[in-house]
Amino acid sequence: MARVLTPRAEDFPRWYQDLIAKAKLADNGPVRGTMVIRPAGYAIWERMQAEMDARIKAAGAENAYFPLFIPESYLKREAEHVEGFSPELAVVTHGGGKQLAEPVVVRPTSETVIGEFMAKWIDSYRDLPLLLNQWANVVRWELRPRIFLRTSEFLWQEGHTAHATREDARAYARRILHEAYEDLMVNVLGIPVVVGLKTARERFAGATATYTCEGMMGDGKALQLGTSHELGQNFAKAFDISYSSAEGGREHAWTTSWGTSTRMLGGLIMAHGDDNGLRVPPRLAPIQAYVMIVKDGEGVAEAAAKLCDGLRDAGVRVALDDRTDTAFGRRAVDAELRGYPVRVEVGPRDLAAGNATVVRRTDGSKSPTPVADVVGAVLAALEADQKALHDQALAHRLSRTVEVATLAEAIEAAANGWARVPWSVVGVAGEAEANGQGVTVRCLLRADGSVPDSEDEPDLVAILARAY
């Protein structure tokens, strides 16, 4: 097969850009840092949305929609928040042909405006917990944009909840972290993320604790794929989100927020892509089986249509490629680029022998298969390859992660992958030193791998890496 992409080993960032362009996943937008998500990319995002939305709803949150435009004054009410976001804001100064009395910012995130409405809607303890989520676009002006990873506008879900106690808020932030984010990433995206606590330095602007899901990419770097924050009473006090307790007093609520974005598309590409293109895990894939007519011939179209029906009846997401006026080789290269998990190639020669060819994207295997057995073979391949992609990514992560004892070793190891090092030998000073060399503390874990409550717990492990 002709070389279509720059090989990953040669230039990983170039490979990433090539893949996005050639698989027609996205384009750069006309305004610097913005992106156009093309149908092939958007279809994957829609599947991520559907899976995420179901998990968020299962955790009891309801979808709502808050305005794109936020008064500049709102941002200023929480000191750390405004400091964190000010350098990235887009500001609207004119509307309807006139200069605005107060400039409005395009939301970089919605804690402030949602805080304002939570304060209106919450009266008593009976109104708690208030569990909200929204699917929206947000804008953060990016100086070094890269499609899906850092764009000036991106699509995301942002959850915002209010609770009666710190314990309730913590439990919910962690419930979303594990039951929605980790579960989706591991079991649908096939990315074996490490879930941990961010250091104070890496915390969300305005949070008291930030939890994160970190994935290892094909080049050994880390990508933060989703975060969940405890906001303490910071926003509750700034926006007066309070409730009358069962005992009759007036208390400030405890809030959380949590988000995942189109960045997951970048993570998917970099976690599973190979030198031939994307590989989409079957549970995620908008098209799981791609039925291709190799060339026209007696009974070929009928056989392909029948296979599509059979696969569809078995619950498989199917597409038919009957564009026989385009060379088969070119279509096959495109199918590899797009990463459809299974191709079913139907041509006159195979068909004369009663076969179709089942091609698995994960390992490239091609198996002539009796037509009557194709549905079963596809189902088996989809099941096996979901696991295979996850297991390959896990093996990759383990092979590129080293246990070290000193900060110097950790920084050195981060040139090639992740370093696990005692947090006690890094500390705040060591973290600053690592940052100076382009290495960050991705998260902190307990020795047993569980998520700590605070960076002050003893015996924590820090994961250091270069990151996107």
Added chain:
Amino acid sequence: MARVLTPRAEDFPRWYQDLIAKAKLADNGPVRGTMVIRPAGYAIWERMQAEMDARIKAAGAENAYFPLFIPESYLKREAEHVEGFSPELAVVTHGGGKQLAEPVVVRPTSETVIGEFMAKWIDSYRDLPLLLNQWANVVRWELRPRIFLRTSEFLWQEGHTAHATREDARAYARRILHEAYEDLMVNVLGIPVVVGLKTARERFAGATATYTCEGMMGDGKALQLGTSHELGQNFAKAFDISYSSAEGGREHAWTTSWGTSTRMLGGLIMAHGDDNGLRVPPRLAPIQAYVMIVKDGEGVAEAAAKLCDGLRDAGVRVALDDRTDTAFGRRAVDAELRGYPVRVEVGPRDLAAGNATVVRRTDGSKSPTPVADVVGAVLAALEADQKALHDQALAHRLSRTVEVATLAEAIEAAANGWARVPWSVVGVAGEAEANGQGVTVRCLLRADGSVPDSEDEPDLVAILARAY
């Protein structure tokens, strides 16, 4: 039941605002003209989206996403388009702490930016038709905002397609009009829209033909619920969307665009709402059956849970209200306000007689029903009430529509409903005169009710009305 809303007959606009507030559908946002869509309103929007998205995909279009920010220069390339939208634009002048070299506008609609990318993606006739849709927020600065009907930011889908010929473009604009828009509005929303052609004066800025779905609201006014446009070659020429034909020449494409928005929520409220609140047609309703525990008692919770399971198994969308610490009367009023099609009330007294009470929102009827028969009764009610709401709205429209012969009569009739009048007696001059009195030509129809190709066809009927 205590009066909760201003009666419609007393003050229709006030009733509308009351209903939105009391049913917790939406709030005004902090920036003038923006809105917050609350969970009860958003759940209905999600159902509209799901039904619309399925129809759009069935018509072959694929979803994509284009940037929120558009270079100001793009808008200026199509003369009528920029003239139409300039007074409504929000302009971003600062990003990332700096003044921008070229101001960017927040999309009021995306013809221009999508035109730019269609030009890049279309090369030959094989790339046509190109059928795209996006779900997005758009901004049009509103001087007289009203929630759902006219807001500075709203949510919508906008479809954009490119075709090889005028005939193909026309056929597709009409396919969406009928198969997606009219079908959804009539058969899901239960609003018997009239589908017709806009006059030149009412056309979309940059279109050569605009088709519309017009619904009659409870006060006899019209609401435009969706439009589909033929854009001719206007945008294709402005953005150089061209293709090489099978014969080898280079031709400009013919494009269309079409949109429906959160305005449909306003239409739903005003078409079906009554003095007790919203009435949501069963096929649309996020909650079709609302199972309420009247008060605690032996076996009540178990019976309610079992009814929920039975309804869910029968494919009904169910919610359980077991908040017995809130007065039943208050909860019942809320359920009326929200417009759940059927309530199933489960209480100790009824249950002792083996019954639950099935309450239909459409006609207010309350039927004690043996527990074993509840699922069947609910299914029958949902089926019947979908039709009943549509038929009531149709009867209302017919009763408030009059056939008249002159412009003066039409303007007079529009005080109370819709007027059907020969377009030949209105014409361009008559339309301007009607506009001066707050009456607009909603659309033009052929005598047989079908949609004309041009306003120059003979024997057209014009529908004149006051409109939102």
